[in-house]
Amino acid sequence: MSTFTAVKNEGSLKSGCEFNIRQIREDFPILNQSCYGKSLVFLDSAASAQKPKSVINAIKYCYEHEYANIHRGVYLLSERATQMYENTRAKVKDFINASEASEVIFTKGTTEAINLVASSYGETALSAGDEVILSRMEHHANIVPWQLIKERVGIEIKIAPIDKNGNFLLHEFEKLISSRTRIVAITHASNVLGTITPVSDIIRLAHAAGAVVLLDGAQAVVHSEVNVQKLDVDFYTFSGHKLYGPTGVGVLYAKKKWLEKLPPYIGGGAMISEVKKEKIIYAPIPEKYEAGTMPTAEVITFNESIKFVESIGMDNLIKHENEITNYALEKLKKINSVKIIGNPKNKAGVIAFTVKGVHPHDIATILDEDGVAIRAGHHCCQIFHKKMNLSATARASIGVYNTKDDIDMLCKAIENCRKIFDLK
Ligand code: PLP
Numbered sequence: 001m002s003t004f005t006a007v008k009n010e011g012s013l014k015s016g017c018e019f020n021i022r023q024i025r026e027d028f029p030i031l032n033q034s035c036y037g038k039s040l041v042f043l044d045s046a047a048s049a050q051k052p053k054s055v056i057n058a059i060k061y062c063y064e065h066e067y068a069n070i071h072r073g074v075y076l077l078s079e080r081a082t083q084m085y086e087n088t089r090a091k092v093k094d095f096i097n098a099s100e101a102s103e104v105i106f107t108k109g110t111t112e113a114i115n116l117v118a119s120s121y122g123e124t125a126l127s128a129g130d131e132v133i134l135s136r137m138e139h140h141a142n143i144v145p146w147q148l149i150k151e152r153v154g155i156e157i158k159i160a161p162i163d164k165n166g167n168f169l170l171h172e173f174e175k176l177i178s179s180r181t182r183i184v185a186i187t188h189a190s191n192v193l194g195t196i197t198p199v200s201d202i203i204r205l206a207h208a209a210g211a212v213v214l215l216d217g218a219q220a221v222v223h224s225e226v227n228v229q230k231l232d233v234d235f236y237t238f239s240g241h242k243l244y245g246p247t248g249v250g251v252l253y254a255k256k257k258w259l260e261k262l263p264p265y266i267g268g269g270a271m272i273s274e275v276k277k278e279k280i281i282y283a284p285i286p287e288k289y290e291a292g293t294m295p296t297a298e299v300i301t302f303n304e305s306i307k308f309v310e311s312i313g314m315d316n317l318i319k320h321e322n323e324i325t326n327y328a329l330e331k332l333k334k335i336n337s338v339k340i341i342g343n344p345k346n347k348a349g350v351i352a353f354t355v356k357g358v359h360p361h362d363i364a365t366i367l368d369e370d371g372v373a374i375r376a377g378h379h380c381c382q383i384f385h386k387k388m389n390l391s392a393t394a395r396a397s398i399g400v401y402n403t404k405d406d407i408d409m410l411c412k413a414i415e416n417c418r419k420i421f422d423l424k
Pocket of ligand 1 (some may be wrong): 046047108109110111112139141142187189190191216218219239
């Protein structure tokens, strides 16, 4: 169903990558509109990416032709919907190279996936005094669930530091590992600095100390190849909506041994084999973790978003994003009073910045009037912002559809903002 096929670059939009950026942009109908009379420049894909036609068409097609509740009906439509739902599981398995489809659990998103692990693992495998290591860059989705477990179980939370450029400090992390470290829960890519963390080393060090590892892949899954077997990671989480897919669907990958051992997160229909007054027998994995009616049409449609990414090729996607990100960094650096936050060695297409003398919310509001959509605030990373003595930052993030023209518009809008605030 994908409407996109990768072709050689025509160079029309200064992309320089091996794919046709014009054709990609045509695949995203939402981009073809104006805001306040200006062409929309969408630079907020780290919050949620826009959807290609194949995804939009697939959800419509599903509701028109394929939809029924899954796993329960004995009629054709339900069996077909069940098959489509399981096809997506098989697709995700291949996409992240899990060893079995049953290691893929569908959730509402990254947040729910991390809560699942914190709850199921935290309440059974952790006791008072056990330690969880997070990093200074974590999104609240990978902090609050552990704080809830701390309140319930009495665990300790340690924070691995980063340097002033936003690089993860592996040797400092190593020093934090102790005989009480049970789980290391770290972002694979920061949603503020773009830092791609040295996950192979983190996993190696954690495993050597007998700890398990959860990676928050919400940002990284769009910016890097994810191979969970090669990483040997215990838990990997991501959201469909940041991967050009629908909202309401996310993934928890977990090694089979954990899914079989841990208790379910929530209970209800579809996750049981038998319910007696005195005893419940859980369904085998993955159903054990998918209680109630799941976001069926969204999961079915999520298959199309992975196909979309595959049709472009992750290599092309990364190459394009790096090119646009580097162009943006170079141009932003040249604007007086703009400060880019962090300068990590390995970076995804996320750029946090400030403009001296202008509050980030004012920057985002003024840019919006020029049709440029960026984000402002703490980006659910208050611990990081506090450490940097910042209440908020502005953030531009790059998606597959962004061009150098978009970055030129961003910079022009920032110049306009500087004029409004009469900055030198
Ligand atoms: N982790 C990171 C690094 C994120 O950037 C986000 C969302 O921005 C999340 C977790 C939460 O994702 P979701 O809201 O899709 O659950």
